[in-house]
Amino acid sequence: MAVMCIFGQIPSAPPPQYKESDFLTRVRRLTVEGKRAGEGYWSPDGQRIVFQSEREPGNPFYQIYTLDLSTGETARVSPGIGKTTCPFFRPGSDEILFASTHADPKSKELQDEELAFRASGKERRYSWDYDPEMDIYVYSQKTDALKRLTTARGYDAEGSYSPDGQWIVFSSMRNAYNRTLSAEEQKLLEVNPSYFAEIFIMHADGSGQKQLTNTAGYDGGPFFTPDGSRIVWRRFDEKGLIADVWTMKPDGSDQKRITDFGSMSWAPYMHPSGEYILFASNKLGFENFEIFMVDSQGTKEPVRVTYSDGFDGLPVPSPDGTRLAWTSSRSGGAAGQLFLADWNHEKALEAIRRAPLRKPKS
Amino acid sequence: MMMRRFPVVVALASAVVLHAGAQQAPTGTRAVVEALASERFEGRLAGSNGERMAGDYIASQLAKIGAKPLPGRDGYFLPFDFTAGSRDGGSSLTVASALHPSAFKTTADVQALSFSDNAEVSGPVVFAGYGIVVPDSQNFGYDNYAGLDVKNKIVLVLRYFPEDADQKTRAILARYADLRYKAMAARQRGAVAMLVVAGPHSPNAGDTIPMSFDTALAGSGLVAASISGKVAGEIFSAAPENTLDAAQKALDSGNPHVPGFTFPNLTVTVRADVVREKQSGRNVAAYLPATDAPGNSADNAEKPWVVLGAHYDHLGRGANGNSLAGKDEMGRVHFGADDNASGTAAVLAIGEELSRQPRRRNVMLTLWSGEEFGLIGSSAFMATPPIPTDRIEAYLNFDMVGRMQDNKLTVQALGTSPVWAKIIEQANVSAGFDLQLQQDPYQPTDVASFNLASVPCLTFFTGTHADYHRPTDTADKIDYADLDRVVRFAASITRKLEDLDRAPQFTKVDQSLPSGAGRAGVRVFTGTIPDYSTEMKGLLLSGVIGGGPAEQAGLQKGDVIVEIAGQSITNIYDYTFALELLKIGQPAKVVYLRNGQRKDTTLTPAARK
Known part of the structure; x- marks a missing residue:
């Protein structure tokens, strides 16, 4: 016994094998209507989910909807025109945040262009266009008022609140538009605009916008940890091929790598217990994203959670940590839909x- | 659920009287399944005594929940007539040549094809190769009748299609090798009879074709019979410079230019006698009248209807050809607990739940018979509808809903209306199924009859299993808790339908199945049980038949076949098509996915009789 304690672990035991039903049970498909849906985030009371879905007649882009989990009723909370993405409930209020391009006078034109393109029968690979007209808005469910929080040119999106509802972390590409770019940078902007994305923080009213990261490559998808003490996000390398999960303090200090997984690991979100972070990675194949989890300190190798064909x-x-919502194309086709399952926290x-x-690689 | 085959035409008789009793306590789904799937009802074969008793039991359950006979009727039963099967009543054939006049009478030598006219004809005989004509539209150029005059003559053709042709040729010819299609080609050219022989290089060589269970009501306009190799040899002896063996060999390369010929100095007389067994089955139908219908027509039948249906018939003791019973199980009662006592119990339970609530539409509860024979009950209902079909706003069908696995519920036919996605999304948020959704309404169950009548429809299905169409589909294997979840889900969908302000719009779904001349080209047996409930790429196996070629190849439930004999497989239709290309006894490479890992094995197809 004493000897084992000294060495900490028995070496060379093969890692245990799991299957999806070890962690996820009662898997169900939540969304059916429309072409695709995803990015579901819970209301603080766990009664509703806010998500993006392409289901507005005449609009081939995402709009934002709430889904009431007791009645199954959905309601659109975004303007209906233009592109939207990344919604989040503001804790302790009736407000919902999301990013939208509806203020762009060309919105309708872009919708029609996309519809015409689709009608032509052509298909394109999925790509997110980082529309520079994307800005963060907050919508009041009580008054229907829509308030704009960011105005900088450049993609502002991927916003989420601190647990007390007083802060918003988000991702912005404003640094590609607020100065004269070198010829090399200009070229980069055309092929890989997300290269310029950094994490920012602001007050819930949009004031005091401050940059937290300053590293070449796409920093995005930030969320506060459940106790509000840190921010978890994903950081891409300069080429935009490898991404890993990182955490930092809300002032941008103590930036800490959590995964070193040699793949595209993104969309991290910490479990309410604070014990581990769930994320998606294409570790098993470039187009085969699966959900993994890793301890919050990043001391261990990630554990695979999903085992289904297609995107997860x-x-x-x-x-309350007992259920998991995620986006998956497991029901067939390329388009994702929102799924829900019971989550086995103990087993996790x-x-x-x-x-x-974790074996340190870098 | 019926096996995939063609639906048929049916006649309808008059209603029978049964009075609704006073409303009593509801019967749970378990009690209904256990009753219907008991020995007492003998597997509920349409037209049998067991089916009659099961119908009576269902009527008593409908009375219990207070459902009423349909408007203008005083009982729950809607009888219909159908052909339950056919047998050879004593066909015969005489070869009259200068050399050997001879007569044949046994079914081992001559047997009518089930779609033959009952008649006796005489005439000279023309050998017309495989009897295959590829339509001009296919730009392929293959016509075994080229240069032949068969008017008022008897044609002799080979069964199947050229054995040694390249894959592409076989693939095309196989689609026009169905016996009915060959008969049509012969008739169109004026032949009075078609004789079929399985050549010495084909599967089932020299054997006559068993008169398969077939629901054909009428003949196909000519005499059609299969003959043994011996009889064919007798006919070929009139052409001493040729033999059946040599004639088949010449054709088997797929060469389109091998001419047919007339046998000299030979007259054949053939008499075909098909006995078609007519039977009567009963649909059972009742309704819950609308309590608050829009439009307020005084005539209940004119109010909008939502119809819920499930077939209650099954296979009896499996004598009629679509049983999958193993050798040691043959002749036993096929209980049909999942197929489809489960759906019947679901319709009754949904009716019971809805009977206690106000309704803006009439809700009809229909329990079909004759489904296993080819959707006969629901087709009969649509042929002579008891209410105007244009007042039917939606139809929900339940076929095999009692064996849920991994929370997966398949809902099919979503393409029939734009309203379904939203309604299903809403209802499933609380129901919580891992939904497998399919647009296609061309399913082997009664939903197809309603789709054909342009009624928005859905069908619910919990997936197939190793007990499908076997005596082992028993009540103890039903998952009643999940069956009751399906009931609540469907009741919720029905209520949302009742609450719509306008009738759901119907949209027509294009049929993706290649509707070629026939599918009887599939003559190989692989022993795979495809999972029809998925739209995933490849062919997911829900099981393999014990001792069959697939099991011997090491395939198992959950494997996904993605390639067979060099043909890539993306769906069930690709698979069916690829099977046509396999040769019996010749090993074929199968590539499949197991737990996401690509593997391969070798499968040796056996002959399907």
Whole structure:
């Protein structure tokens, strides 16, 4: 016994094998209407989910909807025109945040262009266009008022609130538009605009916008940890091929790498217990995203959670930690839909405990 | 659920009287399934005594929940007539040549094809190769009748299609090798009879074709019979410079230019006698009248209707050809607990739940018979509808809903209306199924009859299993808690339908199945049980038949076949098509996915009789 304690772990035991039903049970498809749906985030009371879906007649882009989990009723909360993405409930209020391009006078024109393109029978690979007209708005469910929080040119999106509802972290590409770019940078902007994306923070009213990261490559998808003490986000390398999960303090200090997974690991979200972070990675194949989890300190190798064909990503646990909402194309076709399952927290803790230590690579 | 085959035409008789009793306590889904799937109802074969008793039981359950006979009727039963099967009543054939006049009478030598006219004809005989004509529209150029005059003559053709042709040729010819299609080609050219022989190089060589269970009501306009290799040899002896063996060999390369010929100095007389067994089955139908219908017509039948249906018939003891019973199970009662006592119990339970609530539309509860024979009950209903079909706003069908696995519920036919996505999304938020959604309404169940009548429809299905169409589909294997979840989900969908302000719009879905001349070209047996409930790429196996070629190849439930004999497989239709290309006894490479890993094996197809 004493000897084992000294060495910490029995070496060379093969990592345990899991299957999806170890962690996820009662898997169900939440969205059916429309072409695609995803990015579901819980209301603080766990009664509703806000998500993006392409289901508005005449608009081939995402709009934002709430789904009431007791009645199954959905309601659109975004303007209906233009593109929207990345909604989030503001804790302690009736407000919902999302990013939208509806203020762009060309919105309708872009919708018609996309519809005409589709009618032509052509198909394009999925790509997110980082529309520079994208800005963050907050919508009041009581008054229907829509308030604009960011105005800088450049993609402002991927926003989420601190647990007390007083802060918003978000991703912005404003640094590509607020100065004269070198010829090399200009070229980069054309092929890979997300290169310029950095994490920002602001007050819930949009004041005091401040940059937290300053590293070449796409920094995005920030969320506060459940106790509000840190921010978890994903950081891409300069080429935009490898991404890993990082955490930092809300002032931008103590930036800490959590994964070193050699793949595109993104959309991290911490479980309400604070014990582990769920994220998506294409570790198993460039187009085969699966959900993984890793301990909050990043000391272990990630553990695989989903085992289904197609895309599984954007995992978001319910506020009580007993359920998981995520986006998946497991029901067939390329388009994702929102899924929900019961989450086995105990089994997840056990699997993380038994995971091998991370081997430092960089 | 019926096996995939063609639906048929049906006649309808008059209603029978049964009075609704006073409303009593509801019967749970378990009690209904256990009753219907008991020995007492003997597997509920349409037209049998077991089916009659099951119908009576269902009527008593409808009375219990207070459902009323349809408007203008005083009972719950809607009888219909159908052909339950056919047998050879004593066909015969005489070869009269200068050399050997001879007569044949046994079914081992001559047997009518089930779609033959009952008649006796005589005439000279023309050998017309495989009897295959590829339509000009296919730009392929293959016509075994080229240069032949068969008017008022008897044609002799080979069964199947050229055995040794390249894959592409076989693939095309196989689609026009169905016996009915060959008969049509012969008749159109004026032949009075078609004789079929399985050549010495084909599967089932020299054997006559068993008169398969077939629901054909009428003949196909000519005499059609299969003959043994011996009889064919007798005919070929009139052409001493040729033999059946040599004639088949010449054709088997797929060469389109091998001419047919007339046998000299030979007259054949053939008499075909098909006995078609007519039977009567009963649909059972009742309704819950609208309590608050829009439009307020005094005539209940004119109010809008939502119809819920499930077939209650099954396979009896499996004598009629679509049983999958293993050798040691043959002749036993096929209980049909999942197929489809489960759907019947679901319709009754949904009716019971809805009977206690106000309704803006009439809700009809229909329990079909004759489904296993080819959707006969629901087709009969549509042929002579008891209410105006244009007042039917939606139809929900339940076929095999009692064996849920991994929370997966398949809902099919979503393409029939734009209203379904929203309604299903809403209802599933609380129901919580892992929905497998399919647009296609061309399913082998009664929903197809309503789709054909342009009624928005859905069908619910919990997936197939190893007990499908076997005596082992028993009540103890039903998952009643999940069956009751399906009931609540469908009741919720029905209520949302009742609450619509306008009738759901119907949209026509294009049929993706290539509607070629026939599918009887599939003559190989692989022993795979495809999972029809998925739209995933490849062919997902829900099981393999014990001892069959697939099991011997090491395939198992959950494997996804993605390639067979060099043909890539993306769906069930690709698979069916690829099967046509396999040769019996010749090993074929199968590539499949197991737990996401690509693997391959070798499968040796056996002959399907």
